[in-house]
Amino acid sequence: MRLLSVFCIGALSAGNLASAGSWFGTDDVNVSDVQKVPGDSPLEFCDKDRAEDIVVIEKVDLSPNPPQAGTQLVIHASGTVNAPITQGAYVKLVVKYGLIRLISTTADLCEQVENVDLKCPIEKGVLSITKSVDIPKEVPPGTYNVFADVYNDDDTPITCLQATVTFGMNRNSAESVNVDDL
Incomplete structure (x- = not known):
């Protein structure tokens, strides 16, 4: 899900997200008052x-919101970087x-920031990102919970974000089912 790349100041991408990590790992992100x-x-x-x-x-604006499998997602994000990200x-x-x-x-x-055309160091200042991402139609339906806790090289917090996205059946595919085929 490339939408994470903008969620974390352009930090993550779908390709890396989909292939990263281990199943049932032990690192939890501390999530409290949201x-x-x-x-x-x-x-x-x-x-x-x-x-x-x-x-x-x-x-951060998504179009469409919520994201839908098999569609193009456009992400617009803006913010301010208060110290260089190194x-x-x-x-x-x-x-x-x-x-x-x-x-x-x-x-x-x-x-990861290279996936949204950025390079480290990211200097102080205003940052605005627009990115289009194709969401695969093969995304299994269900609810996905994402937690991203982001730190600079000296362990200074950059940001911490979470999201819950539910993918369901695409309306077009449901409408294209022929009753006689059932």
């Missing part, structure tokens, strides 16, 4: 205290399908 990220997306901050974060996410920055990522942990990994943030 707060919605401004904009039209399922994103929430992991907790209310964002004062120490290097990145202040101002808005080589060695990383993200702790957990993806669950229902109760099943699909991915639990730590990924190199600087390798």
Whole structure:
């Protein structure tokens, strides 16, 4: 799901997310008091205290929201980087399908930002990203919970985000079923 790349200041991509991590890992992201990220997306901050974060996410919009399997997702994100993000920055990522942990990994943030045409170091300043991502039609229906806790090389928090996305049956495929074929 390339939408994570913008969710974490352009940090993650679908290809790397889908192939990363181990099944049923032990690294959990601490999720406490949540707060919605401004904009039209399922994103929430992991907790209310964002004062120490290097990145202040101002808005994230998805089109369509919620994302749908077999469609193109357009992500618009904007925010402010308050300190340089440097080589060695990383993200702790957990993806669950229902109760099943699909991915639990730590990924190199600087390798991932290249998926949204950024390079480390990411300097201080305003950052605006627009990215189009094709969501495979083969995404199994169900609810996916994603947690991304992002840190700079010196363990300073960059941001922490979570989202719950439910993929269902595509309406077009449901309408194309011929009753006589059943």
